[in-house]
Amino acid sequence: MPRIRILGGGLAGCEAAWQIARAGLDCTLIEMRPMRSTAAHKTAQLGELVCSNSLKSESENSAPWLLKEELRRLDSLLLACAQKTRVPGGHALTVDRELFGREVTAAIENNPRIELRREEAVSIPADHITIVATGPLTSGALADEIARVTGSNRLFFYDSISPIVEAESVDLRVAFRASRYGKSLDGGDDYLNCPFDREQYERFVAAVLAADSAPAHIPEDQTPFFEACLPIEELARRGRDTLRFGPMKPVGLTDPRTGRRPYAVAQLRQENQRAASYNLVGFQNHMRFGEQARVFRLIPGLDNAEFLRYGQIHRNTYINAPALLAPTLQLRAEPRVFFAGQISGVEGYVESIATGLIAGRHAAELALGETTRPFPRETAVGSLCVYVSGADPLHYQPANITFDLLPALDEATRARLRHDKRARHAEVCRRALEKLDEYRSVYV
Numbered sequence: 001m002p003r004i005r006i007l008g009g010g011l012a013g014c015e016a017a018w019q020i021a022r023a024g025l026d027c028t029l030i031e032m033r034p035m036r037s038t039a040a041h042k043t044a045q046l047g048e049l050v051c052s053n054s055l056k057s058e059s060e061n062s063a064p065w066l067l068k069e070e071l072r073r074l075d076s077l078l079l080a081c082a083q084k085t086r087v088p089g090g091h092a093l094t095v096d097r098e099l100f101g102r103e104v105t106a107a108i109e110n111n112p113r114i115e116l117r118r119e120e121a122v123s124i125p126a127d128h129i130t131i132v133a134t135g136p137l138t139s140g141a142l143a144d145e146i147a148r149v150t151g152s153n154r155l156f157f158y159d160s161i162s163p164i165v166e167a168e169s170v171d172l173r174v175a176f177r178a179s180r181y182g183k184s185l186d187g188g189d190d191y192l193n194c195p196f197d198r199e200q201y202e203r204f205v206a207a208v209l210a211a212d213s214a215p216a217h218i219p220e221d222q223t224p225f226f227e228a229c230l231p232i233e234e235l236a237r238r239g240r241d242t243l244r245f246g247p248m249k250p251v252g253l254t255d256p257r258t259g260r261r262p263y264a265v266a267q268l269r270q271e272n273q274r275a276a277s278y279n280l281v282g283f284q285n286h287m288r289f290g291e292q293a294r295v296f297r298l299i300p301g302l303d304n305a306e307f308l309r310y311g312q313i314h315r316n317t318y319i320n321a322p323a324l325l326a327p328t329l330q331l332r333a334e335p336r337v338f339f340a341g342q343i344s345g346v347e348g349y350v351e352s353i354a355t356g357l358i359a360g361r362h363a364a365e366l367a368l369g370e371t372t373r374p375f376p377r378e379t380a381v382g383s384l385c386v387y388v389s390g391a392d393p394l395h396y397q398p399a400n401i402t403f404d405l406l407p408a409l410d411e412a413t414r415a416r417l418r419h420d421k422r423a424r425h426a427e428v429c430r431r432a433l434e435k436l437d438e439y440r441s442v443y444v
């Protein structure tokens with residue numbers, strides 16, 4: 001049987017290679033650095049952390065903690081390297097980046113089952129089980145190959161992410177349900193609408209214009225954007241009314257409280273795999289996260305909004321995963337090809353490690369002639385897979401782990417814990433780890 005190939009020796013690729021070796025199989029890991037680098041990497045190390053040194057919260061019963069705890073239980077190499085190179089960072093798992101990269105590199109180089117090749121991958125071989133894990137800055141030649149395999153309209157080069165708020169933090173005494181001209185996609189009222197009067201709108205636009213921008217990570221992040229997904233601050237700069245003729249247009253909407261069309265609206269959409277949250281449609285932006293919280297709480301109905309994710313726009317190569325992938329991260333049309341890491345449509349270091357682990361384990365199962373068994377839906381790793389393979393492909397935006405990706409608790413438990421969010425989160429985590437342990441007891 002030909003060796004499994006992994007393209008890209010970053011966070012996802014190294015974790016995948018290690019999981020395959022752990023399953024007793026040989027594999028080849030292909031990394032193009034140092035011969036060819038990316039706009040963000042600075043070293044020849046495998047698993048280089050390109051920006052912050054934080055793997056996010058370690059506060060027990062938070063969603064980022066749950067994902068890490070699951071990875072630890074699944075024997076993740078990169079989480080073990082992070083633990084070894086940990087530096088003080090309050091509630092977060094922060095590492096010494098240099099030592100972390102060294103640990104990952106040594107673990108891969110010293111593993112006899114992993115052959116490391118330092119070369120640029122330019123094709124997806126037809127006769128190997130292959131994991132594509134070349135990350136957000138995949139080289140051009142391979143991006144062309146991925147576009148050929150997946151269809152060019154399913155490969156994106158920029159993230160245009162709008163903020164997400166917790167559903168229960170939206171003030172429903174202000175926001176109203178309706179679709180423009182009463183035209184709903186599914187027979188219901190698809191959107192929640194936050195209505196502005198003129199004064200509220202002008203205050204909001206002024207705040208957007210005055211907000212601080214986040215610094216660009218790489219030069220490409222400063223290049224002009226597609227007209228179709230401009231940051232809202234760019235729209236605001238083009239004129240006082242540009243936003244209310246664009247993403248904040250009120251046409252076709254009547255506020256039931258006034259009986260009139262609002263001066264402007266912010267529309268919130270619930271996504272099919274994100275039951276307990278809403279996406280602020282068209283509010284992608286470049287503002288610092290703290291500024292986003294301050295400015296978006298000026299939106300009527302969002303005064304007390306809890307943000308699960310902030311808006312971003314940056315260079316990112318990723319596929320339209322829900323149109324292409326199964327929950328095992330295999331291409332539906334070509335199951336010997338897996339995608340992992342940012343390119344599979346997740347966002348963040350730990351999410352990239354997680355999808356590397358998942359793809360590595362499933363690739364090993366496939367090579368051994370076994371059935372690829374998706375992780376339980378109740379787990380964080382399982383929920384990430386369900387999101388990337390099952391979200392709405394028409395509005396796909398990469399995701400990091402948040403509680404709204406996990407299935408809701410049963411009604412009786414929700415009712416019992418309705419006043420205690422912490423207890424609800426603790427219960428979601430308990431259930432996830434219980435299901436993961438059941439899975440591990442069958443499929444080591």
Ligand SMILES: Cc1cc2nc3c(=O)[nH]c(=O)nc-3n(C[C@H](O)[C@H](O)[C@H](O)COP(=O)(O)OP(=O)(O)OC[C@H]3O[C@@H](n4cnc5c(N)ncnc54)[C@H](O)[C@@H]3O)c2cc1C
Pocket residue numbers: 007008009010011012013030031032033037038040041047048049050051052053119120121122133134135136137138139142217218315340341342343347348349350352353
């Ligand atoms: C500038 C920037 C800053 C980021 N900052 C953060 C942050 O602070 N926190 C966070 O959680 N997430 C951050 N991310 C998002 C994401 O978590 C990281 O990009 C993460 O490294 C993704 O892991 P990965 O394994 O998918 O890709 P990578 O870690 O980038 O690994 C991909 C590897 O593939 C190699 N490669 C590319 N093309 C080829 C090819 N054709 N042949 C062979 N090798 C190839 C690359 O050299 C690289 O080593 C950032 C992303 C970018 C672009």
